Structure formats: structure tokens, C-alpha cells
Amino acid sequence: MTSLEDYSVNTSAGPLIAKSEKMRKIIDVIHRIANVDSTVLLLGESGVGKTMLAKYVHQQSMRHEQPFISINCSTLPENLIESELFGYEPGSFTGGKREGKTGLIESAEGGTLFLDEIAELPFAAQSKLLEVIQENKYRKIGSIHEKAANIRIIAATNKNLKELVQKKEFREDLYYRLYVVPLMVPPLRERRDEIPYLSQYFVQKFNQKYHRQFNLSSLLMEKFQSYNWPGNIRELENTIEQIVVTQSDQTGESWLLTDALTDTVFLSKEHILPLKQAKQQFEKELILRVYHLYKSTYKAAEVLQVDQSTIAKKLKKYREEEKKGVKP
Incomplete structure (x- = not known):
């Protein structure tokens, strides 16, 4: 960049x-x-x-x-x-x-x-x-x-x-x-290409303030750029400060497992989804993020408190849907 x-x-x-x-x-x-x-x-x-x-x-x-x-x-x-x-x-x-x-x-x-x-x-x-x-x-x-x-x-x-x-x-x-x-x-949603640069600045600012060595992962940056940021730059700054201060890992990906993930999934949409579709979308988003974070179906199953076979089946289904261009 x-x-x-x-x-x-x-x-x-x-x-x-x-x-x-x-x-x-x-x-x-x-x-x-x-x-x-x-x-x-x-x-x-x-x-x-x-x-x-x-x-x-x-x-x-x-x-x-x-x-x-x-x-x-x-x-x-x-x-x-x-x-x-x-x-x-x-x-x-x-x-x-x-x-x-x-x-x-x-x-x-x-x-x-x-x-x-x-x-x-x-x-x-x-x-x-x-x-x-x-x-x-x-x-x-x-x-x-x-x-x-x-x-x-x-x-x-x-x-x-x-x-x-x-x-x-x-x-x-x-x-x-x-x-x-x-x-x-x-608003920030109309200047999304500035989000990585603003994020970079705020990470540097709060690393220096709190003596951290934090780096935003590409996964988290992707999430930032897809979110609508109703609070604009002020909300982005507050979010990054929260992540830098509260997260033990150096990339912030564990933050995606908090309620912030739920907010991101639904607040970034321009319309309200039917409940069934919203549940399917959230389930897919959560499973993919957890799997990406731990690189293991067994660990993902442990974190999400389900059987490993459930995670494996879901991942297989998502890959097949991706090949066919199917959305939940």
C-alpha cells in the first residue's frame, strides 16, 4: 500500500x-x-x-x-x-x-x-x-x-x-x-479508499500511546472497508483504540469473534434481510472467520461448541456455493 x-x-x-x-x-x-x-x-x-x-x-x-x-x-x-x-x-x-x-x-x-x-x-x-x-x-x-x-x-x-x-x-x-x-x-462510506490510510494512522497513534506493537490484519481491514461507519472517522478511531487496548493478539482478528462482528454483518447492509436469510448469512460469516483464524476444523468446532463434522460439512457446502456463485 x-x-x-x-x-x-x-x-x-x-x-x-x-x-x-x-x-x-x-x-x-x-x-x-x-x-x-x-x-x-x-x-x-x-x-x-x-x-x-x-x-x-x-x-x-x-x-x-x-x-x-x-x-x-x-x-x-x-x-x-x-x-x-x-x-x-x-x-x-x-x-x-x-x-x-x-x-x-x-x-x-x-x-x-x-x-x-x-x-x-x-x-x-x-x-x-x-x-x-x-x-x-x-x-x-x-x-x-x-x-x-x-x-x-x-x-x-x-x-x-x-x-x-x-x-x-x-x-x-x-x-x-x-x-x-x-x-x-x-461521509466515510463515500471515501472507502481512505479507510486503510486512516486506520494506519490510528494504529500508529495508539501503538505509541499504549506502547503496543499492533498490526491490523488484512482480514480485519477487509471488514473495515465493507462496514458503513455511521459514526464516520470518529467511530473508526474509537474502534481501533478499543482493539489496540483490549486485544491480546497482534492482529485484532480475535475481535471479530465479539459482538462487533454481529454489528458489522448487519449494519453494513442497505436493507433488512429476512430472518432466515440473515441467520444463514451470519452463520456462514462466523464459521468462515473462525476457520480462517484457527486454520483447523477441530479448533473451530471447539470454539463454536459444535461437532467437527458440522464445521467440515458447512465449509464444503460454502466452497461448492462459491464455485457456483450462490449466495445465502
Whole structure:
């Protein structure tokens, strides 16, 4: 396999894999718009790497030596978002800091402000953010004075903002201000050729972290590439960390005998199978995997707690079906 470096660009958060045509186009757009201050809107499912792309935009820009400030709009209570974004003057409200608070916009001065989960921003804060984008100005809570804002704004969401605008759940004027450079980040199932490279990186990362000498087997990699990864890159990373930490063998194939195998078999399908067919398919998948792992019908029978003759008959049947091109 070609090395990781051939299809990746370095970011402060690690390598950004761009082997698929869709990801290469995104990287190309980022290079073209990095040194202008246009607002960037990153769209895509959870876990596809929007935060890393936001950091890469900042890294490639003329603002790269200045702060990159990030906030997840979904993690703060509605009554705290404005104070976090804009800050407040001393004595603005009961319970606030006596000396006041510096907001994230001020903290990002000269650099980039990344607003993750922008769809969760309350309406009141949306109108104030619109002013920041349009006028490059903002006002702290409790202040009568405006402050200049020299920042670039990058926003991200896994929701359909256009639908939210139609439902009156997101400001239309803010939507169009954000939708200057929209980048649709594809899910991992649409960039399967990147899975081996991402896997290679995560294995190296967790080997180093946990002092392991783990290597993904070709069997496990095949399973990874056939799975749909609804949690995208984040799910792949968590899965590899789980395998590296919990498995005693150096290839991870014993992990295929856990519940993860069941998930892989059924979650990778685009439709629900009839129960009888699903049982047959799972039985075949399990027997073939166990036999491949132990290379012995006797050991496979012992592990699966059946007679050796049962395993032998099943394997013979599967080989005959394979020759005839028959599927369960």
C-alpha cells in the first residue's frame, strides 16, 4: 500500500487524509480561499472531520500565527452562549465575574473563530453574530461601546440549515452570510479508499500511546472497508483504540469473534434481510472467520461448541456455493 504521507496533508491535529477525489477537491478549494477572509461553512455528518478541516483552513491562511478559537454551540446553555461569545463588562449581571469576562470573539482577535454546531446557536445570538460578520463589530454584554472584530469565522453543522431556515428555526440572513464558501464533507462510506490510510494512522497513534506493537490484519481491514461507519472517522478511531487496548493478539482478528462482528454483518447492509436469510448469512460469516483464524476444523468446532463434522460439512457446502456463485 502507498504510504500515508502520499495522500495526507499535515495539520496541527494530525494528518488530513485526502485520497478520494471528493476530499482532494475540498483541499484544493481550501488552498484557493485560505488567504481571503470569506466565511467558510463546513457541512456533513458527525465525525467526518469538520474540525480538522477548520484547523487546516486556519493553518493555510495568513492568520495562522494568530489564535484559533473553537466553541461547540451545542454544549453551552442558551443563557451562557452570548457571554461566551461576546464577553461582558464588570457588574453586568448577578453571578458574573467581578472583573468582567473576555469573550471568544475578542480572544480570537487577528485569528479564526470556529463555531461548531452553528445550528444550535440561539436566535438572539444569531442576530448579534450577523452584525459581527457584516460590520466587523460587536458589543460586550453591559457595554455601550462597540469593539472592532478582526477575525475570520468558520462554521460547521451536521444539520440542513436550509431546512431550518424554511422552518423559521435559523435566520435566513445569517444563513446566506455563512453560505459563502460551503464545503460538503463526504461521509466515510463515500471515501472507502481512505479507510486503510486512516486506520494506519490510528494504529500508529495508539501503538505509541499504549506502547503496543499492533498490526491490523488484512482480514480485519477487509471488514473495515465493507462496514458503513455511521459514526464516520470518529467511530473508526474509537474502534481501533478499543482493539489496540483490549486485544491480546497482534492482529485484532480475535475481535471479530465479539459482538462487533454481529454489528458489522448487519449494519453494513442497505436493507433488512429476512430472518432466515440473515441467520444463514451470519452463520456462514462466523464459521468462515473462525476457520480462517484457527486454520483447523477441530479448533473451530471447539470454539463454536459444535461437532467437527458440522464445521467440515458447512465449509464444503460454502466452497461448492462459491464455485457456483450462490449466495445465502
